[in-house]
Each structure stands twice: as C-alpha cells, then as structure tokens.
Amino acid sequence: QLQLQESGPGLVKPSETLSLTCTVSGGSISSSSYYWGWIRQPPGKGLEWIGSIYYSGSTYYNPSLKSRVTISVDTSKNQFSLKLSSVTAADTAVYYCARLSITIFGVVITPFDYWGQGTLVTVSS
Amino acid sequence: EIVMTQSPATLSVSPGERATLSCRASQSVSSNLAWYQQKPGQAPRLLIYGASTRATGIPARFSGSGSGTEFTLTISSLQSEDFAVYYCQQYNNWPLVTFGQGTKLEIK
Numbered sequence: 230q231l232q233l234q235e236s237g238p239g240l241v242k243p244s245e246t247l248s249l250t251c252t253v254s255g256g257s258i259s260s261s262s263y264y265w266g267w268i269r270q271p272p273g274k275g276l277e278w279i280g281s282i283y284y285s286g287s288t289y290y291n292p293s294l295k296s297r298v299t300i301s302v303d304t305s306k307n308q309f310s311l312k313l314s315s316v317t318a319a320d321t322a323v324y325y326c327a328r329l330s331i332t333i334f335g336v337v338i339t340p341f342d343y344w345g346q347g348t349l350v351t352v353s354s
Numbered sequence: 355e356i357v358m359t360q361s362p363a364t365l366s367v368s369p370g371e372r373a374t375l376s377c378r379a380s381q382s383v384s385s386n387l388a389w390y391q392q393k394p395g396q397a398p399r400l401l402i403y404g405a406s407t408r409a410t411g412i413p414a415r416f417s418g419s420g421s422g423t424e425f426t427l428t429i430s431s432l433q434s435e436d437f438a439v440y441y442c443q444q445y446n447n448w449p450l451v452t453f454g455q456g457t458k459l460e461i462k
Contacts, residue, residue, distance in 0.1 A: 276453040289449035344397035
C-alpha cells in the first residue's frame with residue numbers, strides 16, 4: 230500500500246525558509262506514471278496547490294507562489310521536498326504531499342489519489 | 355487561472371436524505387473535474403474524477419455529473435460518515451490545478 234509521510238519543522242520564523250520532505254513508501258517515486266505534489270491548507274480554509282514534480286526533476290509551480298517555491302526530488306531516498314522562502318504568517322498551514330497519475334503523454338488519469346497525513350507549519354517569531 | 359466556485363457554502367441535510375453539491379468553473383474544464391471529501395483532522399480523500407468516475411473503494415451512493423463549467427456531486431442517501439467538507443478541483447489546466455472553496459455538509 231502506498232504511503233506518503235511529510236516531515237519537517239513545525240515552527241518557522243518570519244522571513245525564514247520553510248523546508249519539508251515527503252517520504253514515499255510502498256512504491257517508487259521514479260515511476261513514469263506519476264507526478265508528486267504539495268498542497269497546503271491554512272487553518273479553517275480551503276486547499277491551495279503549491280506545485281508538482283516529476284521523478285526527472287521537471288517542476289511546475291503555482292504562479293502566486295512561484296517566486297518563493299522550490300520543489301526537488303531525491304530518487305535514491307524515494308523523497309521529494311518543498312522549500313518556501315521569505316515566509317510570513319500567511320504561510321501558516323497544514324502542508325500535504327500527494328500523488329497524481331498521468332499517461333505517457335502527460336494527460337492526467339487520476340488527480341491526487343494518495344495523500345500524506347499532513348503537517349502543520351506555523352510561522353511565528 | 356481557472357476559478358472554481360462551490361455552492362452552497364454550507365448544506366444541512368438529514369441522514370438518509372439526498373445531498374446535491376454544485377461546482378462551477380470560470381471557463382470550460384471539459385470533464386477534468388474531481389471531488390474530494392475531507393473530515394476534520396484528515397487529509398482529503400479522492401471521491402470522483404473525470405467528473406463521474408468513482409475512485410477505488412468509493413461507495414455507489416456517491417455520484418458525479420456535469421461537464422464544461424457546471425458540475426454536481428450527489429450523495430444519494432446520507433450516512434453519518436458522509437458529513438464532511440467537500441472540495442471540487444479542476445485539472446483541465448494541468449499542471450496548474452485549482453480547488454473550489456469547499457462545501458460543508460452538516461447534519462440537519
């Protein structure tokens with residue numbers, strides 16, 4: 230059974246960089262059939278897609294966050310990571326990692342079908 | 355950016371009754387529309403994709419319909435475990451995906 234698990238600091242100071250890692254178990258992150266994504270949810274609010282990455286390192290980011298986001302992949306560890314720079318209180322949220330399935334032509338088969346449990350990151354001094 | 359608008363924000367329905375949730379896209383997303391269920395303290399769970407295809411393990415009481423800009427999620431006979439927040443998501447503009455703001459389904 231595929232499992233995703235987020236990890237990283239739960240508290241980040243304003244203006245610093247938020248760093249999270251998603252560890253994938255029960256399946257390979259290097260499969261050509263999947264993209265891997267980060268989604269966040271501020272307390273009491275809705276879901277916001279942050280960005281996605283392919284095992285090759287190809288990335289796509291939400292334009293509203295693009296200037297501050299970096300997503301990377303480490304296939305040897307079956308992990309992918311999120312860095313969000315210059316954080317403010319508005320970046321306080323539960324951060325989820327998730328998997329999305331695609332065809333060989335890059336067409337989405339199923340959107341985010343496996344999710345991690347989420348990790349709360351609070352931005353505060 | 356494709357904006358997804360869900361209505362109503364809150365829906366009160368009695369157990370055993372039918373619930374109908376709506377989602378509208380600011381431009382056509384064809385059938386590239388998904389629905390998720392989220393319970394407190396849990397990650398979202400994929401219910402429906404392709405506007406009408408149930409994800410693995412999803413009960414038949416959940417059904418989706420629509421195409422283009424208008425979509426509906428119907429829960430035919432509400433069970434206690436169905437009271438949650440529901441989100442729609444478009445992925446027609448992949449890799450730029452967007453979510454609706456959610457509909458809270460509460461017990462009447």
